[in-house]
Amino acid sequence: CSTGGCNRLNVFDWLSDMDLPTSFEEFDIVEIRFKGGRKDFYRNVNNLSLITGDAVVVDVPNGHHIGYVSLKGELVRLQMLKKKVDNSEEIRSIYRIATDKDLEKLTAVQDLESATMYRARTIIQDCKLRMKLSDVEYQADRSKATFYYSAEDRVDFRDLIKKLADEFKIRVEMRQISLRHEAGRLGGIGSCGRELCCATWLTDFKSVSTTAARYQNLSLNPSKLSGQCGRLKCCLNYELETYMDALKDIPNVTRPLLIQRGEAILQKTDIFKRLMWFGFRDDNNWYPVKVERVKEILDLNAQGVQPEVLVPVVADLKKEVSLADQLEGNLERLDETFSKPKKRKKKKKPTDGKGERPASTATLAAPTARTPEVVNDAAIPGQGPVDRPKNKFKHKKPKPRPDNNRSETAVAAAPSPRGDKSENGKENNARNRHRRPPHKPQSGGPRPDKPASA
Known part of the structure; x- marks a missing residue:
């Protein structure tokens, strides 16, 4: 794992990028990490150039073991002071940096740990011992195995050690750990969604x-x-x-508060908001009361006085709007405007008594002229007639629209829907002539909509 042990008791060396003075000698003790987050201190006797994460071979009682460098330099001195470890000759030394063969032997030994643990559990059940075996750790030279277990009471495992030694042909060490250490060695995710504190950084329980x-x-x-x-x-x-x-600063309320309405019983306390919620026997509602008011009521009750109300009514004062609120505006007001979509109101068309829209006098007074679409419907000479869809409303006469407000003279002067050849009609056709698209026939032949004699 690139994090140095899957986030198990990792340490960040914030002094690694700082250059030491020339006359200053580096601290010769190194912190080494083993399986399950177990750490110990070893002396760098051979002055090896070590980097955090290097695998090294260290001296252990009756053999050697392989661990990983977790911390070096002056921070190790602080860690020793924190854990109250003396810098004495009892600290064992580092042999060398582990080679590829050493790491291969270590992986081969670690593969035996799971099978050893399952077999040891069956032996424990046969011995009928009230203990829980949680983990097994082999030494790198395969000369010793450490069995970690947890138990509520004291266990006599002398017969168990003999059976385990005969079964696996190694030296056996039994080490009892607490339930918190066991959870830290196994690891997991807590109810908060993060890794367990005992598996990542917590060591002092x-x-x-x-x-x-x-x-x-x-x-x-x-x-x-x-x-x-x-x-x-x-x-x-x-x-x-x-x-x-x-x-x-919060008073300890052991009795109900005496008020003229009745007894106010404490329901809950909001510590950081400094509010205490009280309720009455004949009312299901809870009323928040400030700590200062509760102290006043307690003092009055000690004097034999019962206040009229639990919370005094204070008139609403006009809130002064700050400059920041004036500049930034009220965000709640913007949320209210965009929360509800606006409904567009449809405009009702004015209708007469029969339900029809009355025609304007300007529309009736204007003569009907031939639109550009009608002119363009004619076929171009020399190309033959063009098939057009028949218009079923072409020969239909429009119905006269009643208009009570119109005078008789306006009705007499109104042209027919098809247009007429009066002077007013000619003038309106002349006005609309510039709106017609230009049309130039290709040949001088007769137009299909007019006879050749014309």
Whole structure:
């Protein structure tokens, strides 16, 4: 994995890019990481040029093992101070950088771990021991195997060690771990959607009690408060100090508040908003009350006085609009305008008593002239007639439209729908002549819509 162990207790060396002074010697102790996030410190006796992530062969009791460099330099000194490890001669040394053959032997040994763990579980069941075997780790030289288990009570596994040694022909070491360490070695995803804290960065496990959940107003539901290990979640302690500081100014209400209306019972408390919700026995509604008001009511009740109302009514004051609101505008108002689509209103056409639209006097007064489409319907000379779709309304006479407001003189002066040869008709045809498209016949033959004699 390029992250250096699949995000298991990774450390970022923020001093790696900084050049050390010439007279300053680099710290000779290196932090080495093994399987399951286990780390230990080793001394670089041979002054090897190591880089984070290099595989090295280290000295272990009765053999050697292969690990990976996780940290070096001055940060290792800080880690030793944090874990209270003394810089003494007891720290073992690094032999060399691992070769390809060493890594091949390590992978071959690691392939035996899963089969060994399943076989060891069957042996534990045969011995009827109340313990849970979670992991097995072989040494790189295959001289020793470490069995990690968890148990609630003390277990006598002396007979078990003899059977495991006879079965696998190796030295056996039994190491008991807690349920939190077991969950960290196995890994997983928490209810928050992230990797488990014990598998990524948390090493110091502190005791977690249900009082931490009470201070944070959490429901005491074991299924929600417990993690993968079956114990209370470690994250309950992360924000406990912040809640404790916020609860200092909030009064502890152990009795109902006495008001003229009745007894107000505390239902819940919003710690960071500093609101306390109260309800009455004959009312299903809850009423928010500020902490300062609750303190006033408690003082009045201590003096034997019952206030009239739980929350005093305050007149609404006009809110002063700030300059930023005037410049930026009200976003809620824009949301309201675009949330509902506008409906277009259809305009009703004016109609007369019979349901028909009355014709204007200007339309009746104007003579009917031949439109350019009618002129163009004629065939071009020399090309023959063109087939056109028949117009069924061509010979249909238009119905006269009644107009009560029109005078008799206007009716007498109105031309017929087909047009006439009066002086007014000739003038209107002359006006519309410039709208007609130009037409030039190709030959001098007769037009099909007129006889040759004309």
